[in-house]
Amino acid sequence: MSMPFQQSLCFNEAQRGIFIALGANRPYRRHTLFENLHHALQLLSQREISILSCSRPWRTPAWPDPSQPPFLNAVARIDWAGEDPANLMQILHEVETVCGRVRSVRNAPRTLDLDLIDFKTRVQAPKTAHGLSLPHPRANDRAFVLLPLREIAPHWRCPVSGAFIDTLISRLSWNDRKGCRPAGGVLHAATHRLKRGAT
Ligand SMILES: Nc1ncnc2c1ncn2[C@@H]1O[C@H](COP(=O)(O)OP(=O)(O)OP(=O)(O)O)[C@@H](O)[C@H]1O
């Protein structure tokens, strides 16, 4: 019998959320990339998705080909009333399209990429070649996901292994982390106010 939910590990409320990663590296101008990510958050908010918090934007070298323009990346924690993560993925794809994403070759420069990193600790293998994998199968190896994710979810754990985010980050090589740094600007004003202690 298939088991869609991870049952052997325990996660508390701080660890059980919906996390999406945002990325953009085209057209390469810092201001435009910031606008792309900001616009994406606005579009998600118009589709019955609440942005609970969002990391700072991070400037990260393009992986695996650093000769491509660098990315602006961020991770947001969201709330969504739906039950089926495939429906949420459909909304993410719709927003990518509205933001001008054209799918060509793998890892091609893009105006917007939205990945579903974790859906309430659910563990799911893809049912088809392009089906949804949960958690995102490459998230644990990506500094451009883990570093922003830690800002908003310092207690997050991998739903499959239970490894804490600090452990996952410590496993990244120096090369993986090289050149990743927070960029200026605030993508989500409410998170920023919260961090500064305002009500
Ligand atoms: N958790 C997930 N988040 C986002 N896409 C996923 C996920 N699991 C499976 N996919 C599927 O992966 C396919 C490739 O997605 P996409 O074109 O955005 O890849 P990519 O961003 O270039 O590379 P990567 O998947 O390594 O980030 C899509 O068909 C998408 O539905």
Ligand SMILES: Nc1nc2c(c(=O)[nH]1)N=C(CO)CN2
């Ligand atoms: N720095 C960085 N590199 C990438 C990214 C990304 O978001 N940031 N996304 C990719 C495919 O999803 C491939 N490479």
